[in-house]
Amino acid sequence: MNRTFLFLVLGSIAVFASGAIEGEVQKQALNMSAIVMFLIFVSATLGITYWAAKRTKSAKDFYTAGGGITGFQNGMAIAGDYMSAASFLGISGLVYMKGYDGLIYSIGFLVGWPIILFMIAEPLRNLGKYTFADVASYRLRQTPIRTLAASGSIATVVLYLIAQMVGAGKLIELLFGLNYEVAVILVGVLMILYVTFGGMLATTWVQIIKAFLLLSGASFMAIAVMAHYDFSFGALFTHATELKGIAIMSPGGLVSDPISAISLAIALMFGTAGLPHILMRFFTVSDAKEARKSVFYATGFIGYFYILTFIIGFGAIVMVFKNPAYLDVVKNAVDGTSPILGGSNMAAIHLSHAVGGDFFLGFISAVAFATILAVVSGLTLAGASAISHDLYASVIKRGNVDSMKEMRVSKIATVILGIVAIIMGIMFEKQNIAFVVGLAFAIAASANFPILVLSMYWRKLTTRGAVVGGSLGLATAILLVILSPTVWVKILGYKTAIFPYEHPALFSVAVAFIAIWFFSITDKSENAKEEQEAFEAQYIRSQTGIGAEGASH
Amino acid sequence: MNKELVEKIKNDPNYQELVSKRSSFSIKLTIAMLAVYFAFILTIAFKPALLGTPLSADSVTTVGIPVGIAVIIFAFILTGIYTKRANTEFDDLTNKIKNAIKEH
Numbered sequence: 001m002n003r004t005f006l007f008l009v010l011g012s013i014a015v016f017a018s019g020a021i022e023g024e025v026q027k028q029a030l031n032m033s034a035i036v037m038f039l040i041f042v043s044a045t046l047g048i049t050y051w052a053a054k055r056t057k058s059a060k061d062f063y064t065a066g067g068g069i070t071g072f073q074n075g076m077a078i079a080g081d082y083m084s085a086a087s088f089l090g091i092s093g094l095v096y097m098k099g100y101d102g103l104i105y106s107i108g109f110l111v112g113w114p115i116i117l118f119m120i121a122e123p124l125r126n127l128g129k130y131t132f133a134d135v136a137s138y139r140l141r142q143t144p145i146r147t148l149a150a151s152g153s154i155a156t157v158v159l160y161l162i163a164q165m166v167g168a169g170k171l172i173e174l175l176f177g178l179n180y181e182v183a184v185i186l187v188g189v190l191m192i193l194y195v196t197f198g199g200m201l202a203t204t205w206v207q208i209i210k211a212f213l214l215l216s217g218a219s220f221m222a223i224a225v226m227a228h229y230d231f232s233f234g235a236l237f238t239h240a241t242e243l244k245g246i247a248i249m250s251p252g253g254l255v256s257d258p259i260s261a262i263s264l265a266i267a268l269m270f271g272t273a274g275l276p277h278i279l280m281r282f283f284t285v286s287d288a289k290e291a292r293k294s295v296f297y298a299t300g301f302i303g304y305f306y307i308l309t310f311i312i313g314f315g316a317i318v319m320v321f322k323n324p325a326y327l328d329v330v331k332n333a334v335d336g337t338s339p340i341l342g343g344s345n346m347a348a349i350h351l352s353h354a355v356g357g358d359f360f361l362g363f364i365s366a367v368a369f370a371t372i373l374a375v376v377s378g379l380t381l382a383g384a385s386a387i388s389h390d391l392y393a394s395v396i397k398r399g400n401v402d403s404m405k406e407m408r409v410s411k412i413a414t415v416i417l418g419i420v421a422i423i424m425g426i427m428f429e430k431q432n433i434a435f436v437v438g439l440a441f442a443i444a445a446s447a448n449f450p451i452l453v454l455s456m457y458w459r460k461l462t463t464r465g466a467v468v469g470g471s472l473g474l475a476t477a478i479l480l481v482i483l484s485p486t487v488w489v490k491i492l493g494y495k496t497a498i499f500p501y502e503h504p505a506l507f508s509v510a511v512a513f514i515a516i517w518f519f520s521i522t523d524k525s526e527n528a529k530e531e532q533e534a535f536e537a538q539y540i541r542s543q544t545g546i547g548a549e550g551a552s553h
Numbered sequence: 554m555n556k557e558l559v560e561k562i563k564n565d566p567n568y569q570e571l572v573s574k575r576s577s578f579s580i581k582l583t584i585a586m587l588a589v590y591f592a593f594i595l596t597i598a599f600k601p602a603l604l605g606t607p608l609s610a611d612s613v614t615t616v617g618i619p620v621g622i623a624v625i626i627f628a629f630i631l632t633g634i635y636t637k638r639a640n641t642e643f644d645d646l647t648n649k650i651k652n653a654i655k656e657h
Binding site: 113119289292293299307537540544545 | 644
C-alpha cells in the first residue's frame with residue numbers, strides 16, 4: 001500500500017477548506033438555470049435582510065438576533081455556518097479520489113462538537129453576552145484579555161475569509177461563467193448588505209436557508225445514487241471498486257505517523273471549539289437549555305451531511321468517473337488518468353448533472369454559492385463584533401458607550417472587513433493559500449481555546465497567565481506554520497522544512513497551556529488574588545445561569 | 554452576585570449535587586468521545602489493514618465502513634444522551650437552586 005501520508009491530510013485541510021478549487025480554472029459558459037436559481041436565492045435573502053433590518057434596533061439585536069433564536073433554528077444555523085462549500089465539494093471530491101480516506105477526514109471535523117457541548121456551550125451561554133471575550137475577561141482585566149481575544153478572533157476570521165473568498169471566486173468563475181474579480185466583489189457586496197442591515201437575525205436566516213437547501217440537495221443526490229443500486233451499499237461499492245480498484249475501501253495514505261495524527265486531531269477538535277463565528281452563535285439562544293439543543297441538532301445535521309458526502313463521493317465514482325460527458329479530454333491526453341473537468345473537487349457538481357440534468361446542476365451550483373455567502377456572513381459578523389464590542393466599546397471606551405454608537409461602529413467594521421475581504425480575495429487569486437485555513441484552526445486551538453476553557457474551569461487563572469500563555473500559543477502556531485513544509489518548502493522554496501510536521505497544534509496548544517499554567521501559579525500580585533477569589537461567583541453563574549443575559553423579546 | 558449569595562448557593566445541597574453530577578457526567582462523556590476517536594485514528598496510523606479487512610469473503614465492503622459510520626453516529630448519540638439528562642435532571646436541580654434564592 002502506498003502510504004505517502006500526512007502531507008496529504010494536512011495539506012488537504014488547507015486545500016479543502018481553502019476553497020474547493022485550486023489552481024487555474026477554466027471559465028465556463030454562462031449557466032442560465034444556475035443564475036436564475038441564484039437570483040431567486042439572493043432576492044429571498046435580501047427580502048429577509050429587509051425584514052430583519054426593521055427588527056434590528058439595538059446592539060443586542062445586531063449581535064445576537066435579540067437572543068430569541070430557538071435551539072432547533074440555531075442548530076440548523078450552526079450547521080449552515082460550519083458546512084462550507086469547501087467541505088461539501090472538498091470532502092466529496094476526496095471520497096471520489098481516495099474513497100475511505102474522505103470518511104476519516106470528515107469524522108475529524110465532527111468529533112469536536114460533542115466536546116463543545118460537554119465543556120463549552122453552557123458556561124459560554126451563561127457567562128457571555130456577545131463575544132467569547134466576554135467570558136474570557138469575566139473576572140480578569142478587561143484591556144489585556146479583550147485585546148488578546150480580539151486579536152485571536154480577527155486573525156482567525158481574516159484568514160478564513162481569505163480562503164473563502166479565493167475559493168468563492170474560483171468556484172463561481174467555474175460554475176457561473178463570471179469573471180473572478182466580479183465574483184469576489186459580488187460575494188463581498190452581498191455579505192456587507194446582509195450583515196450591516198440585517199445583523200445576526202439576517203445572518204442566522206441566511207444560514208438556516210442555506211443549510212436546508214444544502215441538506216435537501218445532498219439528500220436528493222445520495223438517494224438518487226442509492227436508487228440505482230436498489231439501496232444496496234454492497235452493490236454500489238462493488239461497482240465502484242471495479243472502476244477504481246479495491247484500495248478505495250481501506251485507509252490509504254491519509255494518516256500514518258501518530259504525532260501527525262494526534263496533532264491533526266487536536267487542531268480539529270480544539271480549533272472548532274475556538275472559532276469565534278461558531279462560539280458567537282451560542283449567544284443567539286435564550287438560555288443554556290436551548291444552547292444544548294443547538295449542539296445536539298447541529299451534530300445531527302453535520303453528521304448526516306458527512307454521511308451524505310460519502311455516498312455522493314462514491315456516486316461520483318460510478319457515474320462521473322470515466323463518463324465521457326465529464327472527461328477533461330485535454331488533460332487526459334497528457335496523463336491518461338481520466339481526470340474530470342475542473343478537477344476532483346467538481347465531482348459532486350458533475351454528479352448533480354448526472355442524476356438531475358441541467359436543472360439540478362443549476363440548483364446545486366446556486367446552493368454552492370449560497371453556502372459561501374452564509375459562511376462569509378457569519379465570519380464577518382464575528383470579526384466586526386470583536387472590533388466593535390471588544391476593542392472599541394471595552395478597550396478604547398472602557399465600557400462607557402451607548403448601544404447605538406457601538407452598533408454603528410460594528411456596521412462600519414463590517415463594511416471595512418468586507419472591503420478587506422474583497423481586496424485580499426483579489427490579491428491572493430494566484431497565490432498558494434494552502435496554509436491559510438490550517439493556520440486559522442491552529443490559532444483558534446492555540447490562542448482562543450486555552451484561554452476560554454481555563455477561564456471557565458480553572459480557579460487559579462490570572463490575567464498575566466492568560467496573556468503570556470495565549471500570546472505564546474498564538475506566536476508558536478504562526479511560527480511553526482511558517483517553518484512547516486507547506487510554507488517553508490512549498491512557498492518559500494527552501495529544501496527541507498525546519499519543523500517537520502504540517503500541523504503545529506500538538507506543540508502550540510501544549511505551549512499555550514503550560515505557559516498559562518506557569519505564569520498563573522507564579523503570579524503573586526494583589527490583582528491575581530482578587531481574580532482567583534472572583535472565580536467562585538463566576539463558576540456559580542456558569543453552572544446555574546443565575547444572573548445570565550436573557551432574551552430581549 | 555454578592556458574597557452572601559455566593560455562600561448561600563455554595564452551601565445549597567442541590568448546587569453541590571448539580572456540580573458534582575454534571576462534572577462527572579461531562580468528564581465521562583468527554584473521555585468516551587476522545588477514547589473512541591483516538592482509537593479510530595490511531596488504528597489508522599498503526600494498523601490500517603485492520604480496517605481494510607472485508608466484512609465477508611465475497612464482500613468488497615470493509616470493516617472500516619461500518620466502523621467509521623458508527624463513530625459519527627456515536628458522536629451524535631452522546632450529544633443526545635447529554636442533552637436529555639441535562640434538560641431534565643440538571644435543569645430541575647438548577648430550578649430548585651433558583652427557587653431557593655427567590656424565597657429570601
